[in-house]
Amino acid sequence: MVSGIHELSNIELDVLKEIGNIGSGNAATALAKMLNRKVDMDVPRAKILEFKEVSDTLGGAEIPVVGILLKVSGDLTGNIMFILQQHAARMLVNMLMGRTSGIDEEFSEIEISALKEIGNILAGSYLSALSALTNLKIVPSIPDMAMDMAGAILSVPAIEFGKVGDTVLYIETEFSEGSEKVVGDFFLVPDVDTYDVLLKALGVIG
């Protein structure tokens, strides 16, 4: 019985990291298609953090960020969240819509739907990689978005991780288009009950 990320073996952790690699690789391809430009991706970094360190991940607990959350149903249930700093979100929206709005400008309604769509596509491509790898049926919900302090947004996946352990696992991905860099973090949080389903499907546990 798996009871927390800190209790996962190195092999299990490597598998989860690899999912992160493939998933965010897929996401970069999707982003390139959407922007109709070449998008490069650095090798994603899988990170495991204690709760106390979590809120510093995106540059500080009070930094404004955008979080896009999708629920997952099917063989695997849980949540997936994509978080990026607000100025990075602004850059993505500007790229997508061919605008040059200042980074501190508020998002208009149409820009918010564009952002949700970006999150939807990124998280969706992450999940389809996972689904292909595991043969599990994974169905994402429509996305919901929130903009607020990093700590507050991060509390949502952190609490889910908190039900099983004292650490958070996430995948940090850096996309770049020309000289512009966008750093985003993926949090895949399987429900407590389906943790074992995921590891079993990956052949990690029998």
Add this chain to the structure above:
Amino acid sequence: MDNVIKVGMADLQSSRHPCSITTLGLGSCVGIALYDSNTKIAGLAHVMLPSSQQARNNSNIAKFADTAIVKLVDDMISLGAAKNRIVAKLAGGAQMFSFNDASEMMRIGARNVAASKEVLQVLRIPIISEDTGGNYGRTIEINSGSGILFIKTIGHGLKEI
């Protein structure tokens, strides 16, 4: 105030006067600020989940409302606070995402607030003010001189409770 103590997620701290104790970016988590105005001893807990009873792994007592509040009170008493003088202020417990089903995950903020109130009631610690719920994050700071709890938000103003 020169002595600012930071409280992380699933963490708790207490101190004698003079100090400020702060926790940044509370979302669905709840901040429980305790204060004894006589000794000016202050304490702050940042809890993530309502109850250690339902958890598979409950070794981290600062993570749960039930165990964290009891520990914080004990810590303050050992610093010299008197239990019957301690009062509480609550903040946080927001619902950051608005998915319209009332799933357990979505209501976690409200459940954290309810659990904190229950524990405080059992301990007979009065709640003198609160700023809970909503859909936004809060940074909070308790000042040991006044016992005032300062609340900062993005786009929802500043508050003192």
